[in-house]
Amino acid sequence: MRILLVEDDAMIGAAVGKGLRRDGHAVDWARDGRAAEVALAAEPYELVLLDLGLPRKDGLAVLKTLRGGGNRVPVIVVTARDAIADRVAGLDAGADDYLVKPFDLDELAARMRALTRRQAGRAEPAVVHGALQLNPAQHAVTLHGKPVELSAREFTLLAALLERPGTVLSRAQLEERLYGWNDEIASNAVEVHIHNLRRKLGAEAIENVRGAGYRVGKLD
Numbered sequence: 001m002r003i004l005l006v007e008d009d010a011m012i013g014a015a016v017g018k019g020l021r022r023d024g025h026a027v028d029w030a031r032d033g034r035a036a037e038v039a040l041a042a043e044p045y046e047l048v049l050l051d052l053g054l055p056r057k058d059g060l061a062v063l064k065t066l067r068g069g070g071n072r073v074p075v076i077v078v079t080a081r082d083a084i085a086d087r088v089a090g091l092d093a094g095a096d097d098y099l100v101k102p103f104d105l106d107e108l109a110a111r112m113r114a115l116t117r118r119q120a121g122r123a124e125p126a127v128v129h130g131a132l133q134l135n136p137a138q139h140a141v142t143l144h145g146k147p148v149e150l151s152a153r154e155f156t157l158l159a160a161l162l163e164r165p166g167t168v169l170s171r172a173q174l175e176e177r178l179y180g181w182n183d184e185i186a187s188n189a190v191e192v193h194i195h196n197l198r199r200k201l202g203a204e205a206i207e208n209v210r211g212a213g214y215r216v217g218k219l220d
Contacts, residue, residue: 001116001156002026002176004045006036006062007078008054012101016049016078019105023139024152026180033057040066044176045073047112052079052090060093067094074115078103113137120163127162130219132201134162143219148200153178157193161206161216170213 003020007013008031017027028043030036034056040048048066052059063075076097077090087098096118097111113125113136126135131144139155141148150158160169160177171190178193179185186192194206194214207217 001046001112001159002043002180003028004036004039004043004048005029006031006033006048006050006054006059008032008051016105016108019109021180022152023109024156026156026176026178026183028180031055033059033062036062037065040071040073046177047115048073048075049078049108050075050095052077052081052086060089063090063093063095074119076108076111076115078108110137127159129162129165129216132162132205132219134159143201150200151193151196154193154197154200157190158197158216161214165216168209168213168215173213 003025005013005017005020005027007016007029013029013031017029020027028039028045030039033054036048036050036054037057039045050059050063054062059077059079063077066073066075074096075094076099077095078099078101079086079090080101082100090098096115099108099111116136117125125137126133133142134155135141136159141150141155141158156178157174160174174190175185178190197206201219204217205219207215209215
C-alpha cells in the first residue's frame with residue numbers, strides 16, 4: 001500500500017514509517033500541512049495518516065481542503081487531540097477513522113486493514129482467489145491450504161493484484177504500491193518480484209498482458 005504519513009514529530013514519524021515499511025508498505029513522509037497538500041496533488045495514495053497539529057497548515061484544514069476538492073483517499077487522523085469535540089470535528093470533516101496518540105502500531109495496522117476491507121466492500125479478513133488465500137492480519141498466504149513464504153514486497157504486490165482480480169496493473173502502478181520517495185528502485189524490480197511469485201505460486205499465478213502490465217491468474 002502507498003501511504004502518505006503526515007507527521008511533524010521526528011521520533012513519531014520515524015517510528016511509524018519504520019513499522020509500516022517493515023510490513024511492506026511504501027511510505028512517503030510529509031512534515032507539514034503544505035508539504036502534505038503538494039504530495040497529495042502529485043501522487044495517487046491509497047491511505048493518508050494525518051496528524052492535526054501541523055506547522056504551516058493545520059491538519060484539519062488539510063482534510064477539509066482534500067475533501068472539498070473531491071479527493072476520496074481514505075484518511076486516518078492520528079493525533080494527540082483527544083477531546084470529544086476534536087474527534088467529532090475530524091470525523092465530520094471527512095476522516096474515515098480517528099486514532100489518539102500514544103498508540104500501538106498493531107492497533108494502527110488493524111485499523112488500516114479494517115478500512116481497507118470497508119473500501120473493498122468485504123467483511124471477511126482474508127482475500128480468497130480460487131485455491132489462493134491471503135490474510136493481511138496474519139501476513140500469511142496459503143495455496144491449496146499449504147503456507148507460502150513471501151517477502152514483504154512480494155506480499156504487497158500480490159495483495160495489490162488481488163484487490164480487483166482481472167484488473168491489469170502496469171509496472172508503474174505496481175512500483176507506486178511498493179516504493180516511496182526515498183526508496184531505490186532497480187529497473188527490473190517489479191519483474192524480479194513477479195518472477196519470485198510465479199516460482200512460489202506457479203507459473204500461471206501472474207499473467208503478463210503484453211504492453212499493459214500484469215494481473216492475477218486462475219489458481220484452481
